[in-house]
Amino acid sequence: MSETWQGVTEGSPRGGVGGAGGAGSAGSDRVPAAGRVGADRVLGTDRAAGGLSVVDAAQAPLLDIRGLRVSYRTSNGPVDAVTAADLTVGAGEVVAVVGESGSGKSTTAHAIVGLLPTGGRVGAGRVLFEGRDLLTLRERELREVRGRSIGFIPQDPMVSLNPVRRIGDQVAEALIVHGLAGGKQAAERAVAALGEAGLSEPATRARQFPHELSGGMRQRVLIAIALACRPRLVIADEPTSALDVTVQRRILDHIDELTHAHGTAMLLITHDLGVAADRAQRVVVMSRGAVVEQGPAARILTDPEHPYTRQLIGAAPSLTTRRARARPVREPVPRAEPLLTVSGLVKEFALPRTKEGARTLRAVDDVSFTVRRGETFALVGESGSGKSTTVRMILGLEAPSAGRILIEGRDTTRPGRAELRALRRRMQLVYQNPYASLDPRFTVSEIVEEPLRAYRVGSRAQQRARAAALIDQVALPEGVLRRRPAELSGGQRQRVAIARALALEPDLVVCDEPVSALDVSVQAQILELLGGLQDELGISYLFISHDLAVVRQIADRVGVLQAGRLVEKGGCEQVLSAPTHPYTRELIAAIPGRRRPQPLGAVS
Amino acid sequence: MRRYLVRRLLQAVVVLWAAFTVSFIVLFLLPGDSLSIKLGGLEGTATREQIDAVRGANGLDDPIHVQYAHALGDALTGDLGTSAQTGAPVAGTIVDALPQTLQLTGVAMVLAVLGGGGVALAATFTRLRALRQVLLSLPAIGISMPGFWVGLLLVQVVSFQWGLLPAMGNEGWESVVLPALTLALPAGAMVAQVLAKSMTTALAEPYVETARAKGAGRVRIHLRHALRNASLPALTLAAVVSGNVLVESVVVETVFSRAGIGRLTAAAVDNQDVAMVQGVVLLAALVFVLVALVVDLLYPVLDPRVGRAV
Numbered sequence: 019m020s021e022t023w024q025g026v027t028e029g030s031p032r033g034g035v036g037g038a039g040g041a042g043s044a045g046s047d048r049v050p051a052a053g054r055v056g057a058d059r060v061l062g063t064d065r066a067a068g069g070l071s072v073v074d075a076a077q078a079p080l081l082d083i084r085g086l087r088v089s090y091r092t093s094n095g096p097v098d099a100v101t102a103a104d105l106t107v108g109a110g111e112v113v114a115v116v117g118e119s120g121s122g123k124s125t126t127a128h129a130i131v132g133l134l135p136t137g138g139r140v141g142a143g144r145v146l147f148e149g150r151d152l153l154t155l156r157e158r159e160l161r162e163v164r165g166r167s168i169g170f171i172p173q174d175p176m177v178s179l180n181p182v183r184r185i186g187d188q189v190a191e192a193l194i195v196h197g198l199a200g201g202k203q204a205a206e207r208a209v210a211a212l213g214e215a216g217l218s219e220p221a222t223r224a225r226q227f228p229h230e231l232s233g234g235m236r237q238r239v240l241i242a243i244a245l246a247c248r249p250r251l252v253i254a255d256e257p258t259s260a261l262d263v264t265v266q267r268r269i270l271d272h273i274d275e276l277t278h279a280h281g282t283a284m285l286l287i288t289h290d291l292g293v294a295a296d297r298a299q300r301v302v303v304m305s306r307g308a309v310v311e312q313g314p315a316a317r318i319l320t321d322p323e324h325p326y327t328r329q330l331i332g333a334a335p336s337l338t339t340r341r342a343r344a345r346p347v348r349e350p351v352p353r354a355e356p357l358l359t360v361s362g363l364v365k366e367f368a369l370p371r372t373k374e375g376a377r378t379l380r381a382v383d384d385v386s387f388t389v390r391r392g393e394t395f396a397l398v399g400e401s402g403s404g405k406s407t408t409v410r411m412i413l414g415l416e417a418p419s420a421g422r423i424l425i426e427g428r429d430t431t432r433p434g435r436a437e438l439r440a441l442r443r444r445m446q447l448v449y450q451n452p453y454a455s456l457d458p459r460f461t462v463s464e465i466v467e468e469p470l471r472a473y474r475v476g477s478r479a480q481q482r483a484r485a486a487a488l489i490d491q492v493a494l495p496e497g498v499l500r501r502r503p504a505e506l507s508g509g510q511r512q513r514v515a516i517a518r519a520l521a522l523e524p525d526l527v528v529c530d531e532p533v534s535a536l537d538v539s540v541q542a543q544i545l546e547l548l549g550g551l552q553d554e555l556g557i558s559y560l561f562i563s564h565d566l567a568v569v570r571q572i573a574d575r576v577g578v579l580q581a582g583r584l585v586e587k588g589g590c591e592q593v594l595s596a597p598t599h600p601y602t603r604e605l606i607a608a609i610p611g612r613r614r615p616q617p618l619g620a621v622s
Numbered sequence: 623m624r625r626y627l628v629r630r631l632l633q634a635v636v637v638l639w640a641a642f643t644v645s646f647i648v649l650f651l652l653p654g655d656s657l658s659i660k661l662g663g664l665e666g667t668a669t670r671e672q673i674d675a676v677r678g679a680n681g682l683d684d685p686i687h688v689q690y691a692h693a694l695g696d697a698l699t700g701d702l703g704t705s706a707q708t709g710a711p712v713a714g715t716i717v718d719a720l721p722q723t724l725q726l727t728g729v730a731m732v733l734a735v736l737g738g739g740g741v742a743l744a745a746t747f748t749r750l751r752a753l754r755q756v757l758l759s760l761p762a763i764g765i766s767m768p769g770f771w772v773g774l775l776l777v778q779v780v781s782f783q784w785g786l787l788p789a790m791g792n793e794g795w796e797s798v799v800l801p802a803l804t805l806a807l808p809a810g811a812m813v814a815q816v817l818a819k820s821m822t823t824a825l826a827e828p829y830v831e832t833a834r835a836k837g838a839g840r841v842r843i844h845l846r847h848a849l850r851n852a853s854l855p856a857l858t859l860a861a862v863v864s865g866n867v868l869v870e871s872v873v874v875e876t877v878f879s880r881a882g883i884g885r886l887t888a889a890a891v892d893n894q895d896v897a898m899v900q901g902v903v904l905l906a907a908l909v910f911v912l913v914a915l916v917v918d919l920l921y922p923v924l925d926p927r928v929g930r931a932v
Contacts, residue, residue: 133834136826165837172832180829182850182925192836227926243836 079106080251080283086143088129099125101307107251107283114286114298118537122307127255127287131168132160166196169244171254175236179228185239186224192246215242216272234265245276252277255287262400262564267608270297291334292611295319303327333539355427356388357525357558363421365407381407383582394559396569399579405562409528413445414438443473446519450531452511456503462514463499469521488517492547509540528560533568545572567609570594578602634911641907646693649896650686703897712901722792723882727867729798730805735860737806738813746821747844758818764811769870773804773877790879801878805870809863816859820852854925861917865910
């Protein structure tokens with residue numbers, strides 16, 4: 019077997035990937051790569067004491083990546099995305115690759131099946147699958163592997179299905195291109211595959227188009243496509259990070275079941291250590307393009323060796339119960355009146371008319387809560403729960419159908435123009451996506467000054483000085499002021515957005531999923547910053563999140579929204595440790611990282 | 623669906639009425655009129671009094687609203703008035719000239735869509751970067767060459783030097799080739815440009831990656847996955863382009879001395895033949911409205927997401 023590998027690899031240059039290839043240089047690149055493989059193996063054997071990553075010659079792993087190196091062509095010359103990836107997946111084994119954005123985990127996954135985006139190029143290494151080096155295959159040979167032997171579940175179900183083709187056709191296509199079935203038989207097997215992937219009424223679904231299905235259903239379709247040909251390996255690239263937690267759990271459970279039933283191996287790419295801990299037998303940690311640590315999941319999580327792994331575990335909200343800050347003992351609040359009182363809030367939207375007459379959707383249904391001065395109230399719910407609509411009504415961006423919103427006892431639901439403007443000044447918003455919420459043509463200083471200019475606060479010089487003070491307050495260096503958003507990282511951008519929200523000294527800052535677009539280690543820093551600012555300035559937060567693990571770190575009190583109704587509210591610790599409503603319990607159970615796997619072979 | 627159609631047809635009527643009214647006002651405000659030109663122009667012999675008498679008899683001295691009411695009433699019954707140049711009914715003249723122009727513009731549109739679409743698909747399909755660059759630069763060249771110049775060049779080379787195809791006239795299919803090519807060149811270039819752009823966008827979409835991960839081949843990915851998504855912007859453009867082709871036919875029919883709506887328009891404008899100009903304006907508006915309607919009805923066929931909004 020191992021001789022065949024060498025026979026195939028010897029001197030055969032790497033063909034172009036997706037047409038953008040540069041064949042011919044691989045031969046010379048292989049020499050240093052081989053050297054690196056040797057060096058990394060030392061690290062690997064050290065770990066092999068765990069007993070699982072021992073590469074037995076007799077029992078070769080299904081997938082064996084050695085010294086993989088991938089670079090992207092950019093205007094500033096080639097940039098290495100993966101510098102040294104070594105990992106193996108045994109037959110039927112589930113291996114998770116964990117890392118933050120830019121760690122090269124997704125690039126590695128794509129390189130295996132030759133699906134690198136334009137400009138991507140494999141510089142060195144081998145990808146041995148069932149004894150063949152996939153990197154040396156021609157496009158035609160690689161096509162036979164894709165879908166048939168290696169299934170691929172992509173990241174974002176909302177955009178990964180062709181919008182103009184029927185679901186059934188898209189599943190059947192996987193069978194048709196490999197000649198496994200044709201015409202009617204392929205259609206029947208597609209329906210069966212959809213049913214297997216957990217879709218109700220698969221025959222109906224097969225005739226529908228992607229836009230008629232929810233995100234979770236679309237992900238099941240993608241699973242059906244990936245598993246239709248019964249591949250030996252499935253690569254799942256962040257298969258559930260775009261989905262709600264409860265959906266995420268059901269989908270992952272289902273993938274688990276299916277792969278287990280068919281003995282399919284899985285390479286699970288995820289940024290979420292909790293997901294990795296729940297699902298994988300072995301975990302591979304990547305950072306800056308290189309594998310820094312790998313081993314059995316239980317060992318990696320309980321006894322990490324590499325500092326980066328430790329940092330990841332420390333930051334992962336789902337794995338920690340630590341609060342972002344120590345709660346100071348609360349002094350009695352001087353004013354009894356809460357800052358924000360929401361009572362009996364209702365919002366109805368008209369739906370398109372049907373035969374039964376006009377219908378309405380109750381997006382928010384009799385929601386009441388209060389936010390006191392200096393506290394953080396978190397609204398938790400999944401997509402469609404009505405949390406965004408509630409926030410829009412509080413901010414005066416949407417008129418409620420019924421109910422009242424009081425700021426310090428004053429009704430804000432039907433204010434005049436001037437009054438509304440004054441109210442807006444007291445409530446500021448930090449958006450979910452820091453990549454979209456900052457004007458790319460403004461400098462950071464201009465972004466932070468903008469609210470001051472809009473409300474004509476102070477002279478230009480004063481505004482500039484205030485912006486500088488705010489940037490300092492959110493712990494960014496002064497040099498950032500002259501830069502533009504594109505030059506900043508996601509975490510830095512969110513700090514700028516927070517500085518902008520604080521510019522007018524608001525009483526209430528609404529944080530709409532402020533950390534869900536950020537890496538875990540950055541998440542923790544932003545939550546810490548928000549906590550510190552609250553202690554310093556005494557502001558209140560209305561914190562919107564789908565993620566109970568994040569909420570646990572920042573909120574004093576929590577309200578759980580389900581389908582527009584506030585099903586449970588109370589103190590954060592109380593709700594999380596002793597939930598009374600079944601939906602809250604379901605949400606808590608869905609947090610990844612709660613079912614630590616039993617260490618295989620009981621290493622420790 | 624039926625309600626949608628009714629609404630669209632009502633909109634079409636409003637557009638036609640607006641085109642009629644605006645063109646009526648503009649033509650009314652123009653100094654001079656067709657009768658004065660016909661009777662009292664450079665070679666005219668009629669006296670001022672004679673002209674005034676004829677004007678009065680034709681209702682040209684009435685206030686604008688009376689003239690407008692008359693014209694609109696006649697138009698609604700299908701009577702677009704009589705041509706001041708020939709004395710023939712405008713509607714009949716247009717109907718007689720229409721087949722020639724429809725043949726010309728129809729052939730031109732087919733050539734434009736096939737040629738432009740072909741260039742775009744070849745450019746996005748080829749793996750040879752040099753060939754792709756050449757193919758992608760063709761549309762820019764095609765758009766930047768003025769129609770009359772291309773027409774003259776074709777006449778010069780193909781007709782006069784090689785003697786392959788007739789340079790003018792309406793006789794037989796051969797006479798359509800050169801003017802249709804002239805019209806198709808800029809139209810096809812625009813189609814190619816937009817389709818190549820939207821194909822490139824579509825090919826970078828995640829669903830294409832899904833298809834590749836299934837093991838689908840390049841032809842399947844290009845034709846079954848990317849093309850149908852990419853054809854939507856190209857279809858919208860094709861509607862605009864077919865209107866442009868009609869407008870361009872004024873120049874091309876003149877260059878190739880073909881009878882048709884274009885020639886009719888040029889002559890009518892020259893002679894301030896108000897009734898005829900107005901008839902052509904109505905025809906142009908009708909064509910635009912019909913093409914837009916066809917495109918709107920095609921959209922839901924190509925993209926199921928649009929169907930729901932209807």
